[in-house]
Amino acid sequence: MAKKQEIDARHYDVILAPHITEKATLLSEFNAVVFKVARDATKPQVKEAIEAIYDRKVKGVNILVQKGKSKRWKGRPYSRTDVKKAIVTLVDGQDPIDITSGI
Amino acid sequence: MQIVETTNEGLKRAYTLTIPASSIEARIDAEVKKVAPQVRMPGFRPGKVPTNLIRKMHGASLHSEALNASLRESIDTLMRDKQLRPALQPKVDLAEGYEEGKDAEVTVELEVLPEITAPSIDGLALERLVVPVSDEALDESLAKLAGSQKSYKDAAKTKKAADGDQLIIDFVGSIDGVEFEGGKAEGAPLVLGSNQFIPGFEEQLVGVKTGEEKTITVTFPEDYPAENLKGKEAQFAITVQQVKTESETVVDEEFATSLGLESLDKLKELMKVQLEQESAGLTRTQMKRQLLDKLAADHDFEVPPTMVEAEFGQIWEQLTNEIAREENPEEGMKEIEAEKDDYRRIAERRVRLGLLLSEIGQANGVEVSQQEMRMLIQQAAQQYRQEDRQRFVDYVSQDPMAQAQLRAPLYEDKVVDFLFDKAEVTEREVTREELEAAIEAEEGGAEAKPAEKKAPAKKKAAAKKDAAEAEAPAAEADAPAEAAAEEKPAKKAPAKKAAAKADDAKAEGEDKPAKKPAAKKPAAKKADKD
Numbered sequence: 001m002a003k004k005q006e007i008d009a010r011h012y013d014v015i016l017a018p019h020i021t022e023k024a025t026l027l028s029e030f031n032a033v034v035f036k037v038a039r040d041a042t043k044p045q046v047k048e049a050i051e052a053i054y055d056r057k058v059k060g061v062n063i064l065v066q067k068g069k070s071k072r073w074k075g076r077p078y079s080r081t082d083v084k085k086a087i088v089t090l091v092d093g094q095d096p097i098d099i100t101s102g103i
Numbered sequence: 104m105q106i107v108e109t110t111n112e113g114l115k116r117a118y119t120l121t122i123p124a125s126s127i128e129a130r131i132d133a134e135v136k137k138v139a140p141q142v143r144m145p146g147f148r149p150g151k152v153p154t155n156l157i158r159k160m161h162g163a164s165l166h167s168e169a170l171n172a173s174l175r176e177s178i179d180t181l182m183r184d185k186q187l188r189p190a191l192q193p194k195v196d197l198a199e200g201y202e203e204g205k206d207a208e209v210t211v212e213l214e215v216l217p218e219i220t221a222p223s224i225d226g227l228a229l230e231r232l233v234v235p236v237s238d239e240a241l242d243e244s245l246a247k248l249a250g251s252q253k254s255y256k257d258a259a260k261t262k263k264a265a266d267g268d269q270l271i272i273d274f275v276g277s278i279d280g281v282e283f284e285g286g287k288a289e290g291a292p293l294v295l296g297s298n299q300f301i302p303g304f305e306e307q308l309v310g311v312k313t314g315e316e317k318t319i320t321v322t323f324p325e326d327y328p329a330e331n332l333k334g335k336e337a338q339f340a341i342t343v344q345q346v347k348t349e350s351e352t353v354v355d356e357e358f359a360t361s362l363g364l365e366s367l368d369k370l371k372e373l374m375k376v377q378l379e380q381e382s383a384g385l386t387r388t389q390m391k392r393q394l395l396d397k398l399a400a401d402h403d404f405e406v407p408p409t410m411v412e413a414e415f416g417q418i419w420e421q422l423t424n425e426i427a428r429e430e431n432p433e434e435g436m437k438e439i440e441a442e443k444d445d446y447r448r449i450a451e452r453r454v455r456l457g458l459l460l461s462e463i464g465q466a467n468g469v470e471v472s473q474q475e476m477r478m479l480i481q482q483a484a485q486q487y488r489q490e491d492r493q494r495f496v497d498y499v500s501q502d503p504m505a506q507a508q509l510r511a512p513l514y515e516d517k518v519v520d521f522l523f524d525k526a527e528v529t530e531r532e533v534t535r536e537e538l539e540a541a542i543e544a545e546e547g548g549a550e551a552k553p554a555e556k557k558a559p560a561k562k563k564a565a566a567k568k569d570a571a572e573a574e575a576p577a578a579e580a581d582a583p584a585e586a587a588a589e590e591k592p593a594k595k596a597p598a599k600k601a602a603a604k605a606d607d608a609k610a611e612g613e614d615k616p617a618k619k620p621a622a623k624k625p626a627a628k629k630a631d632k633d
Contacts, residue, residue: 022146022147
């Protein structure tokens with residue numbers, strides 16, 4: 001815990017939550033983990049944040065924005081929020097990140 | 104799994120079991136595999152959740168489940184391996200400091216049932232005392248019935264009310280001119296001399312006539328239940344509507360029809376059946392006592408102390424309750440304190456007989472069928488209000504303990520019936536007095552031997568109780584409670600030697616009615632079985 005406090009709080013603003021799905025678990029074969037990240041986060045920011053929070057070396061970061069679906073409610077269209085996801089690949093030979101323990 | 108025996112004295116046993124972590128682990132794995140196809144989790148198709156995630160999510164509950172299962176299993180194997188028959192639920196303790204991934208250490212303490220050599224049931228000779236219903240007895244009970252159906256006739260206007268007459272009155276009660284709650288009634292029937300009302304009320308009404316108005320002053324007694332009326336002086340303004348005199352009821356056709364029957368013969372028939380049932384009950388009591396006496400005399404084995412203790416505790420509680428209600432509790436306490444040992448012996452005897460009976464039942468395949476069980480539940484449900492009945496039935500059908508409570512008395516009855524069948528029964532016709540005397544005589548004889556003192560009087564109750572206990576070792580049935588209740592008068596008796604016999608006889612009488620609800624079987628059915 002004490003170690004966590006040294007971590008800059010801004011990193012926690014970047015990484016929002018782990019993205020746990022069937023597809024994401026399949027990615028663990030390639031040493032990759034998926035996170036939901038802030039809408040304005042960049043690849044270098046994500047890399048920095050993951051390295052700081054989990055203390056692992058990051059090989060690369062791929063980022064995508066999943067657009068929110070447009071829905072209708074009582075005939076009025078609206079759209080769900082967009083979600084930015086980051087697929088973080090770790091350098092080989094490290095312990096995998098335990099995503100279920102939360103951030 | 105490792106088993107270490109730590110205690111083995113008398114009927115007490117204690118063991119320490121060590122369950123290796125790996126076996127618990129294996130169990131969890133198996134469990135995870137089993138639930139995996141059913142788990143749903145957002146982000147996954149049903150059943151596609153990876154096992155490590157399932158473990159994460161449900162690990163704790165799965166673990167405790169697995170631990171419990173392996174505990175149960177290891178205790179079962181312990182029982183099987185060592186051939187133990189526990190008397191009561193074994194006491195199981197998980198050693199402190201157990202954590203997931205460590206070996207679990209468990210201490211098990213229990214008491215085993217004694218080895219009962221299958222009791223020999225052949226060659227039991229019993230005597231059945233049969234009481235034929237005599238005409239005199241029939242007449243007598245008819246007269247009694249008539250007496251209880253008093254009727255009152257309007258008396259002449261000039262008739263002055265005397266003791267035993269019935270008055271129909273309106274009254275308004277007031278204290279210091281203020282009416283109080285519950286002090287008002289119209290058309291209330293009151294029999295003079297019946298002491299239904301507060302003292303002094305009825306006495307002052309002697310001599311009134313129909314239509315008369317009278318105001319009387321009465322003082323409420325100090326122990327009157329209503330707080331605001333205690334010891335107060337109250338005025339009652341009374342209007343006598345009618346004075347009625349008692350009229351003799353004659354046993355005739357009319358009387359029979361007034362009871363809703365077709366004819367006098369029908370009434371007589373009914374009375375006869377009732378009397379027969381009554382004496383059949385007595386006969387059965389007597390036979391059962393004989394039987395239990397014989398069994399008790401022939402068998403002697405060690406009984407589990409905790410069972411005796413539980414039984415004793417119950418008797419004791421019953422007694423103390425009883426005494427608390429008496430006039431001088433201290434003296435009563437002293438009395439029962441002095442006889443504590445006796446009660447302990449009684450408890451032991453009950454437990455022993457119960458074990459014996461259940462043993463006999465088991466050895467001979469006496470069983471309570473599903474159907475009988477259903478009937479029992481239905482009958483027990485009758486005691487409850489309409490809307491609660493279904494709830495009761497549900498409760499009983501779900502709770503094995505409650506079932507055992509219900510089943511126990513019936514089971515015991517069936518075993519006794521079975522033994523009656525087996526035994527050589529000689530029949531002898533006696534009068535009712537002789538039968539009662541026989542029951543008393545046995546008591547008297549037993550009383551001479553201090554060790555056996557009091558025992559016969561409660562044998563019956565004891566047996567019932569025992570069966571209950573044997574059936575549901577952990578459960579304390581309500582049958583036992585009843586048994587204890589019945590037994591109370593009998594128990595007091597020896598203390599007051601002079602009154603002993605009379606009381607015992609009374610206890611005997613109570614035995615029977617109490618027995619029926621307990622067994623929850625219609626008397627007719629029992630008669631059939633006999």
